[in-house]
Amino acid sequence: xxxxxxxxxxLILQEGANSTLRCNFSxxxxxxxxxxxxxxxxxxxxxxxxxxxxxxxxxSATTVATERYSLLYISSSQTxxxxxxxxxVEQTGNQFYFGTxxxxxxxx
Amino acid sequence: xAGVTQTPRYLIKTRGQxxxxxxxxxxxxxxxxxxxxxxxxxLQFLFEYFSETxxxxxxxxxxxxxxxxxNSRSEMNVSTLELGDSAxxxxxxxQDREQFFGPGTRLTVL
Numbered sequence: 630x631x632x633x634x635x636x637x638x639x640l641i642l643q644e645g646a647n648s649t650l651r652c653n654f655s656x657x658x659x660x661x662x663x664x665x666x667x668x669x670x671x672x673x674x675x676x677x678x679x680x681x682x683x684x685x686x687x688x689s690a691t692t693v694a695t696e697r698y699s700l701l702y703i704s705s706s707q708t709x710x711x712x713x714x715x716x717x718v719e720q721t722g723n724q725f726y727f728g729t730x731x732x733x734x735x736x737x
Numbered sequence: 738x739a740g741v742t743q744t745p746r747y748l749i750k751t752r753g754q755x756x757x758x759x760x761x762x763x764x765x766x767x768x769x770x771x772x773x774x775x776x777x778x779x780l781q782f783l784f785e786y787f788s789e790t791x792x793x794x795x796x797x798x799x800x801x802x803x804x805x806x807x808n809s810r811s812e813m814n815v816s817t818l819e820l821g822d823s824a825x826x827x828x829x830x831x832q833d834r835e836q837f838f839g840p841g842t843r844l845t846v847l
Contacts, residue, residue, distance in 0.1 A: 660834045670774070670825050672838040679834075715780065722793035723768055723831060727780035 631656045635716055635728035642706050642735050650701040650731045652716030660719035661692050663701050665712050706735045738764055741830050741839035749845045755816040758842045762809050762830030769811040770836065771803060774825040786811055818846045
């Protein structure tokens with residue numbers, strides 16, 4: 630199956646700082662989503678972004694499908710942004726392949 | 738619209754038992770997928786159902802099975818539980834391609 634690599638694996642930020650999370654994938658994809666997993670385990674949708682750029686408040690994402698990577702930007706980070714961020718890609722058949730995640734800790 | 742719901746939220750079983758987990762998708766969504774999340778293996782795809790038919794299956798043993806009903810609700814069953822089946826089981830529903838996840842069922846096998 631397709632390989633999905635996320636970096637960095639761990640990130641510690643001071644509140645108010647900006648960060649960039651990266652997702653590389655090994656083959657062409659039809660779908661790419663970014664999720665935030667809360668402490669209770671639920672995956673919260675951040676972006677559905679197979680290509681292009683989207684913004685939602687302090688978060689934005691860019692996917693360059695031809696170069697097989699996606700970036701998630703978090704600006705002015707808050708303690709509530711802490712958690713694990715996952716990138717997931719799909720080639721066909723609604724089968725998502727997940728990266729290993731970036732664990733973000735925002736300290737006040 | 739209500740989100741994806743999963744029941745039960747927590748479950749404790751012993752080795753050798755079987756378990757059934759339930760997932761109700763977002764109204765109007767016909768595709769339901771199941772994933773297993775463990776600290777060692779991360780998030781792995783189990784299977785996907787669409788209109789009561791399994792369309793896709795991940796690399797899991799036959800002890801893991803599922804089904805989908807005419808109202809799109811889905812169940813997954815794990816028979817002959819093993820310690821390694823302890824995990825968070827997540828269900829996702831979709832209408833087009835974007836997937837929406839439920840809160841998960843945390844299964845502990847003792």
